[in-house]
Each structure stands twice: as C-alpha cells, then as structure tokens.
Amino acid sequence: MEYRNLGRTDVKVSVICLGTMTWGEQNNEADAFRQMDFAVDRGVNFFDTAEAYAVPPRKETYGATETIIGNWLQKRKSRDKVVIATKVAGPDQRFPYIRDGNLRLDRRNIEAAVEASLRRLKTEFIDLYQLHWAEREVNVFGKLGFDWVPKADSGTPLEETLAALDAVVRAGKVRHVGLSNETPWGTMRYLTMAEAGKGPRMVSIQNAYSLLNRSFEVGLGEVALREACGLLAYSPLAMGALSGKYLGGQRPAGARLTIYPRFQRYLGPQAEAATAAYGALAKDHGLDPAQMALAFIAGRPFVTSVIIGATTMAQLEANIGAADIALDKAVQDGIEAIHKVHTYPSP
Numbered sequence: 001m002e003y004r005n006l007g008r009t010d011v012k013v014s015v016i017c018l019g020t021m022t023w024g025e026q027n028n029e030a031d032a033f034r035q036m037d038f039a040v041d042r043g044v045n046f047f048d049t050a051e052a053y054a055v056p057p058r059k060e061t062y063g064a065t066e067t068i069i070g071n072w073l074q075k076r077k078s079r080d081k082v083v084i085a086t087k088v089a090g091p092d093q094r095f096p097y098i099r100d101g102n103l104r105l106d107r108r109n110i111e112a113a114v115e116a117s118l119r120r121l122k123t124e125f126i127d128l129y130q131l132h133w134a135e136r137e138v139n140v141f142g143k144l145g146f147d148w149v150p151k152a153d154s155g156t157p158l159e160e161t162l163a164a165l166d167a168v169v170r171a172g173k174v175r176h177v178g179l180s181n182e183t184p185w186g187t188m189r190y191l192t193m194a195e196a197g198k199g200p201r202m203v204s205i206q207n208a209y210s211l212l213n214r215s216f217e218v219g220l221g222e223v224a225l226r227e228a229c230g231l232l233a234y235s236p237l238a239m240g241a242l243s244g245k246y247l248g249g250q251r252p253a254g255a256r257l258t259i260y261p262r263f264q265r266y267l268g269p270q271a272e273a274a275t276a277a278y279g280a281l282a283k284d285h286g287l288d289p290a291q292m293a294l295a296f297i298a299g300r301p302f303v304t305s306v307i308i309g310a311t312t313m314a315q316l317e318a319n320i321g322a323a324d325i326a327l328d329k330a331v332q333d334g335i336e337a338i339h340k341v342h343t344y345p346s347p
C-alpha cells in the first residue's frame with residue numbers, strides 16, 4: 001500500500017481510503033467491522049465518514065456510520081492505527097432533524113457538530129474535519145450550467161467559518177481541516193485567508209472524480225497541485241456504474257442503484273456509452289474495469305487518496321487491490337482517446 005502526505009502535514013494516509021456511507025443503511029455493524037478489519041489488514045489507514053451518514057440520509061440512521069466506527073475503535077483499540085475523517089453538514093432542507101434544521105457553517109453549528117461526532121466516534125480528536133458542502137450556492141452534486149447570480153448574502157462569511165474551525169483546532173478536538181464539494185474560488189479564498197493568519201490551512205478537498213466526471217481537472221487540479229491541497233476522490237466508480245454491472249439496463253439484486261433508483265446521475269445514454277467503451281478497453285488489456293478506473297485515479301498527480309465504497313467483501317477486496325495496479329501507456333492512451341469522445345458524459 002502506498003502512503004501520501006495529507007497536504008503539507010506529516011500525516012501519511014493510504015492511497016485507498018475506506019468510504020463508509022452505506023454503513024447503517026445497506027451494511028450493518030457486523031458488515032462494517034469485517035470491512036474495517038480487512039482494510040486495515042491490507043494496509044488501509046484512512047476512513048472517511050460524515051455526520052449526515054448513512055446515505056441516503058434518514059432521521060432514523062443519522063449518525064449511524066460514525067457510531068459504528070466508534071464502536072469498532074473502542075472494541076479493537078485501534079485509534080492509533082487509523083486516520084479518521086468526518087464532515088459537518090451545510091444547509092439542506094433534507095435535514096430538519098440535524099440541529100433543528102438550522103444548519104449553517106458558523107461557530108455554533110461547527111462546535112456542536114464536532115462535539116456530537118466526537119461522542120459517536122468515541123475519540124478525543126478528529127484527524128481531518130471537512131466542510132461537507134458550501135453554504136453558498138455552487139454547482140455540486142451533478143448540477144451543471146451557470147444560470148444563477150451570486151447573492152449578496154451568501155450565508156456565513158468564509159472568514160467566520162474558518163475562525164470557527166480554528167477554535168476547534170486550538171481546542172485539540174480537530175487536527176486538520178479540509179473542504180468537500182468546493183470550487184476553485186472557494187478553495188483559494190480559504191487558502192488565502194489561512195496564509196493571512198486567519199485560521200488553519202485546508203489540507204485536502206473531497207470532490208467527485210471518476211472516468212465519467214473529470215471536471216476536477218479544470219481549475220481545481222492546478223490548485224490541488226500548486227497548493228498541496230490534494231484531492232480525496234469520491235464516487236471514483238460513479239456509484240458503481242464503471243464496474244459495468246448496470247450496462248444494458250441491468251439492475252443486479254442488492255446493488256445500490258437498484259435499491260435506490262433515484263440515483264440516476266451516471267446512468268444516462270451518454271454515460272452508458274462511455275462506460276461500455278472503458279469496459280471494452282479494460283477487457284482488451286486483461287484488466288477488471290473497476291480496478292482500471294480506480295488505478296487511473298490513484299495515478300493522477302493531484303490525488304491524495306481514492307475513497308472506495310463497498311457493500312460486499314468481494315467488492316472491497318477488488319477495490320483495495322487496485323492500489324497495486326499501474327496502468328501502462330497503452331491503457332492510459334486508450335483512456336484519453338475515449339475521453340476525447342466522451343468528455344463529460346456525467347455530472
């Protein structure tokens with residue numbers, strides 16, 4: 001397993017990060033324990049969660065994923081073996097049950113969210129605390145185009161948010177901070193404020209990135225490289241679509257997009273055509289399509305870690321195994337050739 005620095009810190013994280021958002025929904029605690037045990041045994045030292053998990057979010061499962069991880073940390077006495085990343089939720093009408101629905105990225109919310117996450121995780125500190133999404137309006141979660149004008153009141157000022165993060169860092173409750181679902185503008189604003197001494201420096205940015213969505217490369221890729229604010233790539237398999245299991249209208253029993261058909265972002269005709277092309281390329285080179293997709297992301301210079309998710313142990317083993325695969329020039333050239341035809345098939 002390869003390990004990379006988290007930003008400009010001395011924290012080393014595995015190139016494969018164990019994503020956990022299905023725990024408490026598709027996976028129970030016993031499943032999650034098996035996944036964590038297996039991942040750590042294979043060299044994974046990085047777990048990612050959020051206060052809003054499990055996903056799809058429901059009041060009944062709010063915080064369940066953090067609780068499961070906390071139980072594992074307590075029973076395995078493994079806190080020193082893993083780097084734990086979690087997130088504070090931004091404003092969203094889906095969460096009236098989180099802090100009475102008055103979600104802001106202000107000091108009150110951040111301090112309350114940190115305390116609640118610490119209790120559920122059964123730990124004294126969080127290694128990486130991320131802003132799950134911006135309070136202002138931005139193009140995330142599949143939104144395309146720019147048909148809106150920035151509002152004068154875009155919510156909590158970024159300076160106030162960074163000051164709130166500074167408070168929990170100084171209190172020893174959080175070691176490092178990061179972004180998620182952010183833009184080049186937002187990322188650079190936070191980094192500039194940190195350089196001016198207004199709070200801690202962001203060490204990472206967690207955005208969607210896959211063969212079906214390479215938008216990170218435009219703008220944010222340069223920021224990640226030049227500012228050592230590396231990408232933690234989520235949805236690297238486009239919600240499992242890049243495995244090829246949904247091609248031709250297939251909906252395997254128990255698969256995520258079968259259970260939750262509202263997630264259609266990566267199942268349109270253009271995305272299906274691109275997925276089929278990448279799958280054929282993998283087959284031509286004797287590769288598993290999912291492992292090829294993960295290996296491509298892990299090899300990008302601006303990527304710190306690839307966040308995998310799995311509902312079965314077979315999926316987990318295959319996904320972690322992608323860390324040992326280096327794509328040769330022929331495969332990489334093939335990927336770029338397909339990308340020229342299917343440049344942006346999915347948001």
